[in-house]
Amino acid sequence: MLRYLFGPGKNEEHVNPRLVAAWSGPDYLSSLAPPLRPSGRHDVRNLARLLEQPVRAGRNPPQKFVWHASVRNHITDRILSDSQWAHIATEMVAAVGIAPHGDPDAVRWVAVRHAHDHIHIVATLVRQDGATVWAWNERLKAQTAARDLEQRYGLHQVGPVDRTSHRRPTAAEQNKTRRQRRPEIPRDRLRREVRATAAAATDENDFISRLQAAGVLVRLRYSTIHPDEVTGYAVGLPDHRTSTGDTVWYGGGRLAPDLTLPQLRRRWEPGPGTMPRVNAQDPGRPRHQYRSTVFRQATAAADEGAHHLAAQRDTDEDGIAALAEAAADVLASTARAFEGRKGGPLTNASETFDRAARETHWRHPGRLHPATIQLRSMSRLISTVGRLTNEDDAVAALQLVLRLSMIADNLANLRDAQKRIHQAQAARQAAESLRAITEASRSLPAVQRTAAPPPTPPRQGYPKGRAV
Structure with missing residues (x-):
């Protein structure tokens, strides 16, 4: 770890690597700093030996005893000094509990800086009195400390963890x-x-x-x-x-x-109120005309929902949450009709909007707003009408996308009022993406005809046992 941090990096991105903080305090940084070899590389062997001394003398030390964390500023933040980064590192190791303030027997650790916008903290998880430290919930503790440091230093506010984000690929x-x-x-x-x-x-x-x-x-x-x-x-x-x-x-x-x-079961519950019946397709009516009508009905429901969301954002959070979820379903179905299974810009915008619409806990709204009921039906109906095949379909669908951008804007205001910064940012990003897609699509030629998707299979009960 130290060889990497004090080395040139994978792409020569490490510039002037240096210690900015250590367990021993600022007075000993110069003696701990790895010296340069004639080759120009840093000799980290002595620093590694000092960090590992408590581990070698500890009582039943763990096999994996190195703790590492990186702390990075936002791209818009000012450049902090080495002393400011040293204070941040000290607060971080104290917050996660491996080196509390005023504890002379805490673990040994160092903070390395090789770029203007971040530092790396490396510690060994055996205290100097021989006891092992287990950094329980260190991620949440470090994030809480980071939110406090953002305010103290006037940095970009990331916002607290809301537990609504999906897991990222490892x-x-x-x-x-x-x-x-x-x-x-x-x-x-x-x-x-x-x-x-x-x-x-x-x-x-x-x-x-x-x-x-x-x-x-x-x-x-x-x-x-x-x-x-x-x-x-x-x-x-x-x-x-x-x-x-x-x-x-x-x-x-x-x-x-x-x-x-x-x-998902909660989503499929009909809820209070009656789900509207959508007129079946006239056998003598062209399918594309029916498809356009479906999108126009969904647009009217989205328009009503956007106005309701703007007027009631501070009074009926549970009802608004149900409306936002229904709008997210409509957008997901529309993206599939536009782009198919391979996805594209509209599918990405749908993912972002869904992030903004998620709730931190289950919502139990009273009687659903008519726009919510209609949007729930429209999301299912859009999924059955198939891919877009002509310009009329595209125009009708783009009108729906534009109305959904209005819902995203109003949802961003709700998330701001709830102090849920991540979701407010996601809502605004989704709104901007949806408007950009609408503007870009208006300048394109008519939608090329595509083959209709296979019909939906008949409903069946799922079998018990192994994978199906």
Whole structure:
């Protein structure tokens, strides 16, 4: 670790690597600093030996005893001095509990700076009195300390953790995707597929059937107390396997917080009020005309929802949450109609909007607003009318996209009022992306005709047992 931090980096990006803080205080930094060799590289052996001394003398030290964290400023922040970074490092190690203020027997640690916008903190997890330190929940503690330091130094405010973001692909997943030359990380593909399917499905049976029709493997989890009760699910891809040939499974919660089976069941509940009946297609009416009518109905519902969201954002948070979720489903279905399973800019905007619409806990609204009920129906209906095939379809769909950008703008104001900075930023980003897509699409020629998707399979009960 030290050789890397004091080295040139992977692309010669490390400039003037140096110690800015250490466990021994500022007076000893010069004696701890690794000297330069004739080759121009730093000799870190003595510093490594000093850091490891408590580990070698400790009582039953852990095998993995190195703790590492990087602390980075936002791109818009001013450049901090070495002394300011030293104070930040000291606050961080104290906040996570490995080197509390005023504890002379705490672990040994150093802070290395080799760029203007960040530092690296390296510690060994054995105290100088021989006891091992376990940094429990250090990520949350470090993030809490970072929010405090942002205010104290007048830096960019990131906002508190709201637990609504989905899990990002790990480094191992990204490396495996590159090795296998996949166009997309399996976790991301599955999350998009499950989200679009959930927006189109009417219940659990329909959800499972649609996933199977899309080529997604599904494995159900059953209760250990009531063997016939389904308590969860996992999904996988037929060609995504481990080195031993087993399918790599992702539970709904590993894809996104709102894709667990209990959350999906809540979404499929009809809720108070009656779901409207949508007029069936006239057998003598061209399909594309029916498709345009569906998008126009959805646009009217989105317009009503946008105005309701603007007028009621401070009084009915539960109802607004239901409306935002319904709008996210409509956008997911529209993106699938526009871009298909491979996705594109509208699909990316849909992912961003969904991030803004998620809630930190379950919402139990009273009587749903009519626009929410209508949007829920429209998301399912849009998923059944197939891909866009002509300019009339595209124009009608773009009008819907523009109205959904208004909902995103108003949702951003709600998130600001709730002090949920991450989701407010996601809502604004989604609104800007949707408007940019609308403007760009207006200058394009008519939508090229595409083949209609295969019909939705008949609803079936899901079997019990192994993957289907």
